[in-house]
Amino acid sequence: NAGVTQTPxxxxxxxxxxxxxxxxxxxxxxxxxxxxxxxxxxxxxxxYSVGAGITDQGEVPNGYNVSRSTTEDFPLRLLSAxxxxxxxxxxxxxxxxxxxxxxxFGPGTRLTVx
Amino acid sequence: xxxxxxxxxxVTLSEEAFLTINCTYTATGYPSLFWYVQYPGEGLQLxxxxxxxxDKGSNKGFEATYRKETTSFHLEKGSVQVSDSAVYFCALTxxxxxxxxFGAGTRLTVxx
Numbered sequence: 713n714a715g716v717t718q719t720p721x722x723x724x725x726x727x728x729x730x731x732x733x734x735x736x737x738x739x740x741x742x743x744x745x746x747x748x749x750x751x752x753x754x755x756x757x758x759x760y761s762v763g764a765g766i767t768d769q770g771e772v773p774n775g776y777n778v779s780r781s782t783t784e785d786f787p788l789r790l791l792s793a794x795x796x797x798x799x800x801x802x803x804x805x806x807x808x809x810x811x812x813x814x815x816x817f818g819p820g821t822r823l824t825v826x
Numbered sequence: 827x828x829x830x831x832x833x834x835x836x837v838t839l840s841e842e843a844f845l846t847i848n849c850t851y852t853a854t855g856y857p858s859l860f861w862y863v864q865y866p867g868e869g870l871q872l873x874x875x876x877x878x879x880x881d882k883g884s885n886k887g888f889e890a891t892y893r894k895e896t897t898s899f900h901l902e903k904g905s906v907q908v909s910d911s912a913v914y915f916c917a918l919t920x921x922x923x924x925x926x927x928f929g930a931g932t933r934l935t936v937x938x
Contacts (some may be wrong), residue, residue, distance in 0.1 A: 813858070
């Protein structure tokens, strides 16, 4: 199993540009999510999906779009990048284990918006 | 809403020192509690977890006990190594919640 994979690893954008961060998992997990990590703030949930065709907003969704056409893939789109979106982005998938969950993270994408 | 508070870092220790990283939580339901570790340039890896009160999670010499009476889940290790240098995150989730709440993270540096 490759687990959760993300591309690219690094990206620099100019303000106003758009791009898509790719995320894929090969564990057949229904639930996938996107987080951003900022210094001193831990990880904050951007969007999540409980299965193909179903997405919902997390804590900080503004400026981001997602779609989930397959179980494996969950891309994150920045429509018009802003410097406030400079961050490290992590994709995750999770599975129920008993009364809890186990969540698996990708290696992250470091995005800089100038 | 649910939240996690971790002790602020950074924490610098000498090899073989005792480690404690404090974590307290606020939750409306019955949360599961987690510690994740992030090594430089990598994603988060699950270190240990506990799903109910008085459970003790352990892994790689690290331990944490789910204390409902003090709403805490402090991470401990008896003798740290240089290879333990990383950022540690405390987190919680409740079964009917689609979010996992993270603390701000504590950076640990272990010097030889």
